[in-house]
Amino acid sequence: MGFTSIRGHQAVRRLLQRAVTHDRLPPCLLFTGPGGVGKRLTAVTLAARINCESRFDRENESAEACGACGACERIGRGVHPDVILIAPEEAGAIKVDTIRAAVAQAGYRPFEGRRRVVIIDEADRMVDQAQNALLKTLEEPPSGSMFLLVTARPHQLLATIRSRCPALRFGGVPVDDIVDLLVTEHGITRAAARAAAVASDGSVSVALEAESDEYLEARDSAAAALQALACARDPKQRLETAKTLVPERRGKKSSPAADRETLRRRLRAMAALLRDLQLVAAEGASSGLAHADLESDMRALARGFDAARSRQGFATVDRALNALSRNASPKVVVDWLALRL
Ligand SMILES: [Zn+2]
Incomplete structure (x- = not known):
């Protein structure tokens, strides 16, 4: 329940801890x-x-x-009367009635705590009417309550709301922190955790969502393809390698959408490997590698991929990922990629 259990975001955590200690938290x-x-x-x-x-x-x-304590325990279970967590309903919106009810409660003194905290998760999902209802309260905030608006899409909030609420920007969580979390709290092996963390773009929930084994598989597949391409001059040989990147259809679990996702994972893993290769080739350095556990494989690969080729390769994979997200056929994408890497 403490700030130290949160991974990453040190500056934000420190700022909040200082503000709460000195009782200087703003109303929103x-x-x-x-x-x-x-x-x-x-x-x-x-x-x-x-x-x-x-x-x-x-x-x-x-x-x-x-x-x-009783308060911490109730907050942990989501039943503390002074900590109100609002999130979109199943239909995806936060309705005006929900906000009106929270705003009405916020006008009273807290029942048992020091200060009532209204957390609005995915606040951008508030319908306009709801945002307007909230705005009135933010213009004259009740002293015993505060509002925390959480959103990945702040620009979808009314400008008037944004101007009332000081913003704290959260970045991605560092790879090492995600690895540590996956290993210590979810019992995932270190290699699998690292593969998932690198592919997650700094998002703990993305890293947790997909099976980390899938990331490990993606990384192995991408590394093997790079290995094969490192010295393949013959286009035919390259196109054979491309085939290894396109998932084989098998069983009921397979679907075109799932296959695209698998390919996407493999290409993202490949991009991360190429970024590491640039570091190895340019500096011979082992620090700062996303896949620090693959260092010896990287050194072997770096013989085929020097700094310039890795850099170009990274850009090529990026274009392939873009094409894939614009619905290009997986086969066309991997053939194109294999001929250019
Ligand atoms: Zn407590």
Whole structure:
């Protein structure tokens, strides 16, 4: 329940901890940044820190919610009367009635906590009427309540809402932090965790969503293809290698959409490998590699892929991924790619 259990976002965490310790939190904050990086978790953690029953020393900016008192326990279960979590309904929107009810509650003093915290997850899903209902409250914020708006699409909020809420921008979570989380909290092997983390674009939920074995498979497949292409001069040989990248159809689980996703994973893994190869080729350095565990394979590959070829290769894979997202046929994409890498 503490800020230290949140991966990444050190600067944001520190800022919030300082503000809550010195009682300087504004009535409204906007948490922005990509999906799945921990924005909502941070909002709930902040709500717990505000309402935890422990006494907090103003000298101690790193103090955390205890995680064990009645308030922390109820916040953890999502049943604390002063911590209201609003999210889109199944239809995908946050309705005006939902916001009106929260706003009405916010006008009263907290039931049992220090300050009522209204967390609006995916706040951009509020219909315009709901945003307008919220805006009135933000113009004259009640002293006992605060609003945390969480969104990956802040530009879809009314400009008037955005101008009322100071924004805290969340970046991606560093690869090493995601690896650590997957290994220690989800029991995933280190190699699989690394493959998933590198492919996740800094999003913990993306890394967790797909089976990490699939990422490991994607990475192995991409590495094998690069190995084969490193010294293949004959176009025929290259096109044979291309075939290894297109998933084989088998069983009921396979569908054109699933196959595209598999290919996408393999190409993204290939892009990450090529980026590492640039580092190895340019600096011979082993630090900063996304796939640090593959260093010896990288060194072998770097004999075929020097800095310039890796850089061009990265751009080529990027174009292939773009074409794939514009619905180009997987076979056409991989053939094109294999002839150019
Ligand atoms: Zn507590």
